[in-house]
């Protein structure tokens with residue numbers, strides 16, 4: 001699937017930057033174009049891979065390249081005011097070669113949190129291809145304002161995109177690491193998971209064609225219907241067949257000797273256990289998978305380790321676990337020494353993490369209002385003399 005990626009704000013820009021690097025390393029061809037939008041000049045300068053001409057600085061008149069702090073209302077305002085500048089950058093990319101837009105943003109900050117939903121709304125009005133969001137939730141230790149920003153951005157972003165895929169920093173935080181080092185690892189995790197999912201439909205020169213192909217229309221169908229999505233992933237190292245692919249995927253699928261049969265059974269078992277691990281392990285957004293509306297299972301790895309039977313069993317198992325009648329599946333042959341299962345769970349609704357986020361956000365909002373009222377009172381008390389004997393100048 002070919003995407004036009006737009007990274008909004010610092011987190012969004014860094015993740016899209018990392019997607020370009022992933023594309024380069026794996027030759028996956030999913031990033032047809034990459035744009036970064038920010039109100040902070042320094043963040044744009046810090047990117048490595050996004051072409052200079054695709055870095056758009058917005059809000060110069062208002063914030064002079066210094067960012068919006070964590071004010072996402074201001075982020076939304078300047079996105080609206082400068083939407084033409086973003087559109088100019090998009091005009092320069094070949095949108096006719098693109099299957100969908102993907103807007104990436106951290107929802108806890110200001111620029112991306114406020115701007116990403118504004119851009120989504122704008123793109124949906126102009127283009128017929130889907131507009132997806134990849135929204136990052138802040139860690140719970142980041143504080144009330146980030147939580148409040150994220151809760152409000154989440155509500156708005158879901159409404160404006162064709163589907164919002166969510167990644168929760170909180171469930172991926174590792175203790176004892178610097179924030180920056182932690183983000184590096186987290187961002188790698190993000191691009192790996194979404195890279196395999198979106199890469200499934202793209203077959204480059206010299207790559208093998210999948211037995212049961214996942215094409216971009218299947219990804220689009222899984223995401224259609226809107227709502228919120230999460231991604232599960234599990235992988236296992238395997239040995240690459242260095243003999244040049246002589247071991248066929250069909251080996252052992254029937255008619256072979258007992259060794260071959262054992263291979264096929266192993267392959268099938270490995271796949272089904274990876275599918276379980278992926279669905280029941282750590283999801284990008286933790287949630288109950290029962291009740292998921294649609295799902296897509298992508299099995300990637302060397303073709304001799306993939307078989308139709310394993311994928312079929314994994315798919316059936318997912319149908320039972322989710323209760324969904326719309327579970328798609330396919331393989332994605334890749335010359336990497338690992339077999340991986342990536343599962344897109346689309347239309348999830350039982351998400352306690354979001355409910356908690358909203359609760360904390362409401363508390364933060366009430367606190368902020370209280371503190372503001374109190375500090376106005378305190379200031380008045382300080383400035384006014386007790387008996388009101390003094391007159392201000394004007």
Ligand code: GDP
Pocket residue numbers: 008009010011012014015068069070105106107108109110111112113136137138139142146169183184186187
């Ligand atoms: P903005 O530039 O105003 O849009 O704000 P940021 O993107 O800097 O921050 C928004 C939120 O994104 C933060 O609260 C963090 O939770 C998260 N964040 C910042 N940088 C990264 C990153 O590199 N990776 C990930 N996964 N999250 C990040």
